[in-house]
Amino acid sequence: METTIGLSGAEKSAFSAFGLSNITVYRLLSILGLFALWQIGGLVPISVAFPTFSDTMVAMYEMTADGRMIRAYADTIKPLLIGVAISAGFGVTLGVTMGLNRRFQWFWEPIFVVLQAAPVAALIPLITYIYGIGLAAKVVAVIILALPIIVLNAYKAVRNASASLIQMCRSFQGTRLQQIWKVIIPNASPVIFAGLRLGVAAGFIGVILAELLITPTGIGDLITYHRSVAEYAEMYAAIFSVIAFSAITVGSLERAETRFFRPDKKVGR
Amino acid sequence: MPQANEGPPTPATENIVEARDITKFYGTDVHALEKINLGIPVGQMTTFLGPSGCGKTTLLKIIAGLLEPSAGEILIKGVPVSGPGPERAFVFQDFALLPWATVLRNVAFGLELRHEAKDEREKVARHYIAEVGLSGFEQKYPHELSGGMRQRVGLARALAVNAEVLLMDEPFSAVDEQNRRKFQEDLLHLLAVEKKTVIFVTHSIEEAVYLSDQIVLLSPRPGRIHSIIRPDISRDAGPDEIRRDKNYLDHVEEIWQDLRKYLE
Numbered sequence: 001m002e003t004t005i006g007l008s009g010a011e012k013s014a015f016s017a018f019g020l021s022n023i024t025v026y027r028l029l030s031i032l033g034l035f036a037l038w039q040i041g042g043l044v045p046i047s048v049a050f051p052t053f054s055d056t057m058v059a060m061y062e063m064t065a066d067g068r069m070i071r072a073y074a075d076t077i078k079p080l081l082i083g084v085a086i087s088a089g090f091g092v093t094l095g096v097t098m099g100l101n102r103r104f105q106w107f108w109e110p111i112f113v114v115l116q117a118a119p120v121a122a123l124i125p126l127i128t129y130i131y132g133i134g135l136a137a138k139v140v141a142v143i144i145l146a147l148p149i150i151v152l153n154a155y156k157a158v159r160n161a162s163a164s165l166i167q168m169c170r171s172f173q174g175t176r177l178q179q180i181w182k183v184i185i186p187n188a189s190p191v192i193f194a195g196l197r198l199g200v201a202a203g204f205i206g207v208i209l210a211e212l213l214i215t216p217t218g219i220g221d222l223i224t225y226h227r228s229v230a231e232y233a234e235m236y237a238a239i240f241s242v243i244a245f246s247a248i249t250v251g252s253l254e255r256a257e258t259r260f261f262r263p264d265k266k267v268g269r
Numbered sequence: 270m271p272q273a274n275e276g277p278p279t280p281a282t283e284n285i286v287e288a289r290d291i292t293k294f295y296g297t298d299v300h301a302l303e304k305i306n307l308g309i310p311v312g313q314m315t316t317f318l319g320p321s322g323c324g325k326t327t328l329l330k331i332i333a334g335l336l337e338p339s340a341g342e343i344l345i346k347g348v349p350v351s352g353p354g355p356e357r358a359f360v361f362q363d364f365a366l367l368p369w370a371t372v373l374r375n376v377a378f379g380l381e382l383r384h385e386a387k388d389e390r391e392k393v394a395r396h397y398i399a400e401v402g403l404s405g406f407e408q409k410y411p412h413e414l415s416g417g418m419r420q421r422v423g424l425a426r427a428l429a430v431n432a433e434v435l436l437m438d439e440p441f442s443a444v445d446e447q448n449r450r451k452f453q454e455d456l457l458h459l460l461a462v463e464k465k466t467v468i469f470v471t472h473s474i475e476e477a478v479y480l481s482d483q484i485v486l487l488s489p490r491p492g493r494i495h496s497i498i499r500p501d502i503s504r505d506a507g508p509d510e511i512r513r514d515k516n517y518l519d520h521v522e523e524i525w526q527d528l529r530k531y532l533e
Contacts (some may be wrong), residue, residue, distance in 0.1 A: 186369050
């Protein structure tokens with residue numbers, strides 16, 4: 001998106017024969033480079049526990065074909081979705097309110113700063129004491145990781161909303177509600193969405209941590225199981241799928257933001 | 270451009286805006302304005318001119334209702350006001366355009382806040398976009414426009430709400446010199462058509478003399494009215510003749526002699 005500036009005609013023409021823009025080409029090169037390094041690292045091998053990229057992809061294909069991967073995702077996605085939905089809804093609302101109201105900010109800010117700084121993996125056993133080993137515990141693990149960053153970003157975005165735009169809205173007799181909905185929130189949306197993207201990525205970490213540390217289910221179980229029987233290609237296939245899934249989710253959030261909140265970004269900013 | 274200012278404006282005598290004993294402190298120690306008493310004649314162009322720190326923007330924002338005076342009151346058509354109102358529209362120094370909105374939505378934004386129907390407000394917006402010379406740019410975003418074009422959007426937005434008084438806070442300070450001159454000429458032309466009362470803040474003496482019916486010279490810290498000058502230059506002549514006019518040059522020189530003592 002923002003990298004579209006400064007595409008000179010000469011730069012474009014190099015790859016345009018393939019119908020690809022310069023950005024796409026460089027992004028593909030970056031990913032392919034990473035896969036190549038992975039392949040080399042596996043061929044050396046760095047460790048017997050480090051499979052090549054191609055072995056991992058074969059394992060991934062097999063696991064998808066026989067349905068193991070899909071069943072695992074069916075387990076993992078439930079606490080993830082619930083946790084992320086709660087964190088996003090509650091987090092953005094609370095963060096925006098904190099940005100608009102000093103008292104809210106004073107009360108809530110320390111809690112989330114502490115939560116964000118805390119080593120959450122160490123807290124997860126504590127969650128099991130309270131919430132047991134079921135769905136609730138995993139949802140809580142997702143929320144603990146995702147919520148603070150969403151709240152803190154939303155609050156800072158709103159607090160730093162453009163004073164000049166707010167004054168403009170006042171000068172045209174906008175009400176406080178119009179000011180919030182038509183100026184402050186759209187103005188804050190890039191940073192709110194940055195928080196959401198980080199929060200969703202953190203939520204993925206939370207759900208995997210919970211599946212590794214609380215009860216082995218879903219993707220966490222696939223990782224644990226294949227490690228225990230030394231099937232490293234399968235283990236890395238599971239890990240790789242989480243990373244890919246997380247990256248795709250975060251990427252589509254960015255698209256949603258551009259489409260619904262900041263159409264101006266589409267036009268080469 | 271329907272209604273608003275029907276009939277010819279009564280010269281000088283009728284004041285649409287009045288400032289009475291306006292005093293402004295920022296905190297306890299910054300004394301920005303001291304007992305400003307001022308009348309703004311209807312249908313004319315009044316400029317606040319002075320060195321930086323003389324409180325000219327503060328005074329404009331108090332008239333706009335964006336700042337509270339520490340003492341004194343602002344009357345619009347004889348009625349005291351607090352806060353912004355529909356009879357005043359503001360043009361901002363930094364343009365204050367919504368970066369996520371097209372030119373069309375930005376110009377219609379004042380009407381959008383008043384809950385006017387989308388068709389209706391876009392019709393009005395298109396009219397003023399054409400008047401400021403931006404036809405064809407309706408669907409562009411502010412970052413795709415030059416500084417001068419952005420300020421034309423700001424002006425169109427202020428015109429679209431059909432306020433009687435336009436308040437312009439150094440509108441050309443972020444615009445380059447060539448565009449500034451063109452913009453000044455267009456502004457004079459536009460105001461002759463629209464018949465608005467304009468209060469204009471500037472630190473450019475030439476700009477003030479070129480544009481104004483009445484120049485309010487402010488002295489710095491605390492801001493007081495130093496003098497009020499009525500250049501009385503015929504607007505019938507072309508812009509280049511005005512800029513060579515003896516009367517125009519004399520006024521520029523006289524104001525400069527007045528202001529330079531504050532710089533020493």
